[in-house]
Amino acid sequence: MNRIHVQIDELYRQLGRLKSLAWYMDEDIEQSERALKRLALVWDGAAADDFL
Structure with missing residues (x-):
């Protein structure tokens, strides 16, 4: 039973x-x-500047 609790605790740690x-x-x-x-x-602004 203790091994199961340890495995559950480890699963909770991994989930965290x-x-x-x-x-x-x-x-x-x-x-x-x-x-x-x-x-x-910025790209749009630079492209707009190219056309002005």
């Missing part, structure tokens, strides 16, 4: 790590999206 990793990945994705949007705005 996965949740943390997922949160960091979400943050990275959001930051990447914001960076791409800023780059697109």
Whole structure:
């Protein structure tokens, strides 16, 4: 019975790590999206300047 409890505890620890990793990945994705949007705005501005 004790072995089962140890395995369950380990699974909970791993789940916690996965949740943390997922949160960091979400943050990275959001930051990447914001960076791409800023780059697109700068690119659009540079392209507009080329036509003026």
